[in-house]
Amino acid sequence: MTRVCRLHAQNDLRIETEPFTGPGPGEVLVAVSAGGICGSDMHYLQDGGIGTIRVREPIILGHEAAGTVVAVGPDAGDLAPGDRVALNPSQPCGACRFCAEEQERHCLNMRFKGSAMRLPHEQGMFRDRLVIRAAQCIKVGAEVSLSAAACAEPLSVCLHALNRAEAVAGPLAGKRVLVTGAGPIGALCTALAARRGAAEIVVTDLQDRTLGIAREMGATRTVNVATNADDMACYEAEKGQIDVVFECSAAAPALRMALACLRPLGTLAQVGVAGEIPLPLNVLVGKEIHFVGCQRFDAEFPEAVALIASGTIPVERMVTGVYPVEQAAEAFAAAADRSRSVKVQLAFDGSEVSA
Ligand code: ZN
Secondary structure, three states, X not given: OEEEEEEEEOOEEEEEEEOOOOOOOOEEEEXXXXXXXXXXXXXXXXXXXXXXXXXXXXXXXXXXXXXXXXXXOOOOOOOOOOOEEEEOOEEOOOXXXXXXXXXXXXXXXXXXXXXXXXXXXXXXXXXOEEEEEHHHEEEEOOOOOHHHHOOHHHHHHHHHHHHHHHHHHOOOOOXXXXXXXXXXXXXXXXXXXXXXXXXXXXXXXXXXXXXXXXXXXXXXXXXXXXXXXXXXXXXXXXXXXXXXXXXXXXXXXXXHHHHHHEEEEEEEEEOOOOOOOOOOHHHHHHOOOEEEEOOOOOOHHHHHHHHHHOOOOOHHHHEEEEEEHHHHHHHHHHHHOOOOOOEEEEEOOHHHHOO
């Protein structure tokens, strides 16, 4: 039997116990240790979906997790019981036109764990025991906590965003970067921009707590725009001083400010996601801004795991709370309270296995 954290409908999250079957060919059974709560999980719970994506049937949440292999099926590669693994939630079909072009994130038949995009929904990873394809398990050594390893998915998203931005703007080294929104994605974009040598990294948010963590992740300056919005005026001088923006808030005021601060021919990488949002097209056009959408990740996942395993990106600094799964309601409430939380995780019984 395994416990699962299942959303039945808006504001109806239940911890249930159910049987599970062992791993089949090419699969392994994982004792899940840690699972990070993402903004999408919170939107599913609080709003019943995100934009046009609606929760239409019960769904086990979670797409950021790590654990320990406890059993392997036939043909499961080099995985063995006891291996500690980060879990890649992405399963592209490998056969459609986008998979053929190595743009698997746009797969026409993508199965992404814990996503309500397709029907039937792809069930997620918030559970004590999970059967998953061996190919989606990336080994981590004993030196990294499974809580840190569970941050590989959001770090992959940010690696992809930086790669997208650099493809347009050139290397971030020596550039002046603005990160709007200091949640987990903003914190990780900050850490990666620092690693790639950005000369200045300005981070904005509405909360002092999240900005404090952004400084630990490498921000050279933080501005609380709820209380000190005037501090951003200097970046609007002479048509804008910022070379590259990572917009991680999906908030209209932040987007407007970011465009005001961007220099002509600057790059705005849109990482945060929302439904329809107002956009000052006159500024976008007048300054010839490169507006770059950033969707999930492909090959970045193993690189993210390596950056965490080597301690290069201090992901544990952004984990502000870990709750046992039976306290999922409290965990989701904490995650939604941005005045005290950046990344909140659930702990499953695999955390004992890995100890
Ligand atoms: Zn495909």
